[in-house]
Amino acid sequence: MVAVSTPTNLEIRPPSRQELPAVAVLAAKMVRLHHSFDPERFFVTEALELGYERFLASELHSPQAVLIGAFLDGHPVGYAYGRLESRDFAMLLDVHGVLHDLFVDESARGTGVGKKLVTEAIRRLEALGAPRVILYAATANEGAQRLFESLGFRRTMVEMTREKG
Known part of the structure; x- marks a missing residue:
């Protein structure tokens, strides 16, 4: 296994309001990536x-x-977004955190940025009172699944989709 060296000039922190447009560019890349995995399941607008x-x-x-960003020399190269959610009878989940979004720009992949973002998002969700954190990973995104499993996530559900017709 190759050792990953995280850049020393990397900062993990919440973005400022002024930085949100650049973070939104990363979010849009994430949406388009998911859409490329399965255009019927993931929408684009x-x-x-x-x-x-x-x-x-x-x-x-x-x-x-x-909401946190990974900033390399002041420029966002990744972000994570999660929420503390209350008991959800439909999902059979007690209070929990959900890591809804994680995206690392191609230029920063393989450097440990994703691991740092997930670790910090978990820390912050737990500080809000989440006794567990769940997330969803696209079936085709095997790299993300390996990252999540390396950080202690386990598979608990399989989403299945059926289109009309």
């Missing part, structure tokens, strides 16, 4: 960046949300 910027701005100061 026009103005993804603007839509995500608005969404992330609404979550930036939410007491239940965790």
Whole structure:
């Protein structure tokens, strides 16, 4: 196994409001990547960046949300977004954190940025009171699944989709 060297000039922190447009570009890349995995399951819209910027701005100061970026020399190269969720009878889940989004730009993959983002997101969700953190990974995203398993996540559910017709 090759040792991963995380850049020393990497900063993991919440983005400022002014940095959200650049983080939204990363979020739009994540959406497009998922859409490329399965266009019927994952939607894309026009103005993804603007839509995500608005969404992330609404979550930036939410007491239940965790939004952090990975900044290399001041430029975002990744981000993670999660929320503390209450008991959900439909999902058979007690109080929990959900890591909804994780994305690392191709330029920073393989350097430990994803691991740092997930670790910090978990720390922050646990600080909000989450006794467990769940996440969903696209079936085709085997690299992400390996990362999550290396950080202690285990498989608990399999989402199955059936299209109309």
